[in-house]
Amino acid sequence: MAGIFGSNHYKKRMKTNSQKLTVTVGIPxxxxxxxxxxxxxxVQKQKEEGFVLExxxxxSDCSTxxxxxKARALAATDPRIEIVEGNERRGKSARMNELFERSETDIIIIFDADIDLVSDTVVHDLVMPMKNDQSVQVVFGRSEPRPPTNFIQHVIFTGWEIWDDIRTRTHGAEMYRCEGTIRAFRRELxxxxxxPNFSADDVFPFLYCRKYGYxxxxxxxxxxxxxxxxxYRDYLRQSVRFLGSKKxxxxxxxxxFVERFYVIRGKDKIRALITHGLRKPFLVFSYLAFLIPPKIISLFKTAESRTPLWEIATSTKNALNIPAIDARKKIIxxxxxxxxxxxxxxxxxxxxxxxAKHLATNFQVEVLTGxxxxxxxxxxxxxxxxxxxTSLFGARVGQLFFHFVLPFYVFFKKYDLWIESFTPPFSxxxxxxxxxKPVIGLVHMLSAKDMSRKYHLPFTLIENLGLxxxxxxxTLTKESALQIKQHNPSADVQIIGNGTDVPVAPNEADDKQGKHLSFIGRVEIDQxxxxxxxxxxxxxxxxxxxxLVIAGAGSSCETARLKKLIHAHGLTDKVKLLxxxxxxxxxxxxxxxxxxxxxSRYETSPLVVLExxxxGIPVIGFDIPGLAWASRSAVVQVPSFDTQLFAQxxxxxxxxxxQYKAISVNARIAAEGRSWGxxxxxxxxxxxxxxxSPSSHYVQDFFPRAHLGE
Incomplete structure (x- = not known):
């Protein structure tokens, strides 16, 4: 069988990428x-792109x-659906073999009957590895539990998280990632x-392919x-069924040969138990207690005594009592x-x-803040x-503590992509x-240079290393992009400026009656x-x-400094703090x-300017790099820090x-092209x-070609 890849028989059956593969979906x-x-x-809703679902x-394994x-009722409206009704219970393995014998399509996909497909491209995603590489004979998908709703499920879910952590982090643990609930087989296989006539069918295809070179x-x-x-009774039934797979x-x-692939050791389990135990100590302890009875039962259950039949776990079957899973990718x-x-x-x-608010229509979105x-x-x-x-020691200590604890959340939380908005003092x-998982650095400002100047500490060294x-x-500006490239030439840097909500109507541009000069932003004297x-x-x-009206909040120290400056300039009656x-x-x-x-002495792309x-409000600022994105026909910019020219x-x-009217109109037009949408x-x-991108996949192609034909 190992030589089948070079035979004329195999080459005759190979299809080019331009041809559509035929697919059968089987559901024992x-x-x-x-x-x-x-x-x-x-399955009916699956998108057929690059294949035909025949x-x-x-x-049915003699269902009672x-x-x-119910299956026949759907078959009456869809000629693709066929029902094979068994007269006696023979088990899942026998039904899969029966499916193999009666099928002639290029690919067979087998789903367990008690699952849900989280998207309309699951079949497509299983087929594509075979379409793109015609030497691939079996493709495994991934199964995940629904969110827990009671204590028993929370404990079991914690156990799944521990196991999932172990199998994805242990080098060489490819076999443990083979899912019996979702897999595709090419006809040659x-x-x-x-x-074989037993119930532990999850890893059998992996061992078979390793042995015969598929x-x-x-x-x-x-x-x-x-x-x-x-x-717990249903958990015990399921656990006993799956324990003892090696035997x-x-x-x-x-x-x-079998021993070579059971590579997870005690130290791998201990590491996972410690890391998850620090996060959920009670649930991890409860899970360990849950494991004791099935482990004991498994010790006294020989391989010969195991049957291809099993008792069903009835509490997992009533889909009406299960909340729908959110199939969207999670972004933090x-x-x-x-x-x-x-x-x-x-x-x-x-x-x-x-x-985040706009992305929430397409993704699950969470935000971690201080x-x-x-x-x-x-x-x-x-x-x-x-x-x-923590907020116990003030905002500056809070920022440093945020930097310290953030890696723990990055390590433990579940997500598909992390967007880190850089935070002072070293970004x-x-x-x-x-x-x-993939991480995007979101750069509103690279703050280390100014923080180093302000506190006389080497924050720039940390920032440059981190980049x-x-x-x-x-990043918001070209200047920041160039600065990043200077320290990380291979980085992919996208420049996406801030946006704004554009009001229905602009301000009246020709009447200053009852109006004021305005500043809005964080109260921080220096920046x-x-x-x-x-x-x-x-x-x-x-x-x-x-x-002059000043709107915005700041620390009590900065606010007090501002009030002193207002008093020192004799402006108490002219300046209002909101x-x-x-x-x-x-x-x-x-x-x-x-x-x-x-x-401002420095900014990146101040949101208040766009607002x-x-x-249609004309804006006047200094010609700092942070305002370089703004057209001078929409924002008046004067030489930096010359207060006389600023006043003039x-x-x-x-x-x-x-001139006021022209700037007002130009500002409004420019803002309309930068809506948050x-x-x-x-x-x-x-x-x-x-x-x-390939590096973002939860598990990449974990079957290296070097081990064929063992």
């Missing part, structure tokens, strides 16, 4: 009245309920392979889900700042939320927020070192240039009588803004209605590209 079933309709309808065969009747592959994105038992396989293969954002943080709540946190006083976990606009770390938390470990970046603003405003007042604003108050603030002032532009620009714009679509496209 015993008393599956609760789920047979679900699985059949899921038959869907239900093989209404499984056959199913014509010759027959399952190539295998995996389709990690082909996922099905199943229900966990809700009673059973030794009835079909040489014991020494990490960002120290938070839209509800009373100290910060800066533009970066709002940008993350807007993107803890602040009285913080609680929350769901906002369909996005789950988890507040982590990176070295996230890619703690996960095999080298990321393969993917999203935001609030000292420069107050110096310029004293000059503005000599020519223009417009009040603090944090949102909702209707923020809308009113923008509607009453005549000119927006952005005196003001969307209202404000005065000139107040007096020149024609447009920006989020760019994020979505890049995320899908990263997820589709």
């Amino acid at each position: 079933a015993y008393n599956e009245q609760w789920n047979i309709e679900n699985i059949l309808r899921a 038959k869907i065969i239900v093989l 309920d209404v499984t056959v009747e 199913y014509n010759v392979m027959r399952f 190539q295998m592959s995996s389709a990690a994105q082909a996922v099905v889900c199943y229900a966990l038992p809700t009673t 059973i396989q030794k009835r079909s293969f040489d014991p020494g 954002f990490s960002n120290y700042d938070d839209i509800k943080n009373p100290i910060y709540g800066g533009g970066g946190s709002f940008a993350v939320h807007e993107v 803890r602040y006083p009285h913080a609680t976990d929350d769901n906002i606009d369909g996005v789950q927020y988890w507040r982590i770390g 990176t938390s070295f996230t890619p070192l703690f996960t095999r 080298k470990y990321y393969s993917h970046f999203i 935001k240039g609030l000292d420069l603003l107050l110096t310029a405003y004293t000059e503005i007042l000599k020519e223009v009588d417009l009040p 603090g944090r604003i949102s909702g209707a108050q923020k809308e009113e603030f923008y509607r009453k803004t005549f000119i927006g002032l952005v005196p 003001m532009m969307s209202y 620009a404000v005065i000139d714009l107040v007096r020149d209605k024609v 447009i920006v989020s679509e760019k994020y979505k496209q890049y995320i899908e590209t990263v997820l589709a």
